[in-house]
Amino acid sequence: MKVLTHNMMACTKKQCMGKGFPLGVECTESITLEQEFNYEFVKNIIPKLDWKGIQLIGEKLAITIPPFTEESLLDQEFLKSLYHLLCNVKIITGSLICPNCQRVYPIEKGIPNMLLREDEIYQDVRE
Amino acid sequence: MASELPHAKEPLIDHLTSKDFQNVYEPAQDSFLFIDSLQKDVDNLKALNPKIILEIGSGSGFIITFISQLLGTNGRYYMSTDINPHAALASSKTSDRNNANVDVINTCFIQGLERLKGSIDVLLFNPPYVPTPSEEVKEKGIVASWAGGVDGREVIDKLLPQIMNILSEKAFFYIVLVQENKPKQVISIMHSYGFQYQVVGKRKAFNELLYIIKFYR
Numbered sequence A: 001m002k003v004l005t006h007n008m009m010a011c012t013k014k015q016c017m018g019k020g021f022p023l024g025v026e027c028t029e030s031i032t033l034e035q036e037f038n039y040e041f042v043k044n045i046i047p048k049l050d051w052k053g054i055q056l057i058g059e060k061l062a063i064t065i066p067p068f069t070e071e072s073l074l075d076q077e078f079l080k081s082l083y084h085l086l087c088n089v090k091i092i093t094g095s096l097i098c099p100n101c102q103r104v105y106p107i108e109k110g111i112p113n114m115l116l117r118e119d120e121i122y123q124d125v126r127e
Numbered sequence B: 001m002a003s004e005l006p007h008a009k010e011p012l013i014d015h016l017t018s019k020d021f022q023n024v025y026e027p028a029q030d031s032f033l034f035i036d037s038l039q040k041d042v043d044n045l046k047a048l049n050p051k052i053i054l055e056i057g058s059g060s061g062f063i064i065t066f067i068s069q070l071l072g073t074n075g076r077y078y079m080s081t082d083i084n085p086h087a088a089l090a091s092s093k094t095s096d097r098n099n100a101n102v103d104v105i106n107t108c109f110i111q112g113l114e115r116l117k118g119s120i121d122v123l124l125f126n127p128p129y130v131p132t133p134s135e136e137v138k139e140k141g142i143v144a145s146w147a148g149g150v151d152g153r154e155v156i157d158k159l160l161p162q163i164m165n166i167l168s169e170k171a172f173f174y175i176v177l178v179q180e181n182k183p184k185q186v187i188s189i190m191h192s193y194g195f196q197y198q199v200v201g202k203r204k205a206f207n208e209l210l211y212i213i214k215f216y217r
């Protein structure tokens, strides 16, 4: 699971709608990919990002991104490190934790499992 | 028309064995028609210049890997989902085998990817489209790759009302339909959500009449 994917995620439970992000992160194994920097991509994605989520996952992965300001858009170094974090850092083993209901979603072999169990879906609909 | 479709260069799937295909949908005529149709539409795809490309139900990963090779990975973010964990893993392996950089999520449609709504520029779906008894739609594993319930439409119809919120303004949505799915009905449902359509692929394969339909605003 790449960092950008994490930034687009939220708890799947209906009861957590609007409250289920950013998901907490635990990471025991990660890898770094080598995608070349792309200015257009990062410029396009910035308005959609949740900066709290970026800070949270950055801390867990020990990659610090300075706080976003208006000047950041002109700061080549900022954009490069942001792009790198979003697109090149991938969690292989770990878990995601809903800040609202504490549900844990496992990440194994690079793939987060966001599926709820039958009983959870049932409970979710009733609540 | 079918014979005019160019044959697209297929991604490598030699890392998957017959054992994998007991649990994961093996690329078949629908998958082949899908990639041939994307190849045929490549100029429009390049003009669209999509940033976020997502496939729902990627199975072996054949289609999402293909499109990443077709459009290139630089400046584009490829994702796929599958409800079947074996399929999600197969998709990830196929991506790795072809250096495609696809990020895979094990989920139903795009559940859990709440914040992606409105950002997907290309959405791809080769759904479970075979007409079956409704009970089969709930089944897991390989059955979920084809069991479509009444008219083969039960899974498709769950996704359609979500499409307008999922897609970005300029996005393309490509879907496989067979004659039994009543493609005209699907087109009119999508029309009611403000989408135009184009048939970008059509082929007769054994007992199926397959269509690849592209929807856009």
Ligand SMILES: C[S@@+](CC[C@H](N)C(=O)[O-])C[C@H]1O[C@@H](n2cnc3c(N)ncnc32)[C@H](O)[C@@H]1O
Residues within 6 Å of the ligand: B025, B026, B027, B028, B030, B031, B034, B056, B057, B058, B059, B060, B061, B062, B063, B081, B082, B083, B084, B087, B107, B108, B109, B126, B127, B128, B129, B141, B144, B145, B146, B155
């Ligand atoms: C016809 S197969 C297509 C596989 C692959 N895309 C291809 O074309 O070769 C349909 C796939 O959709 C998946 N699927 C079925 N229902 C789904 C759902 N609600 N959400 C995500 N994936 C689903 C199945 O597990 C299966 O892998």
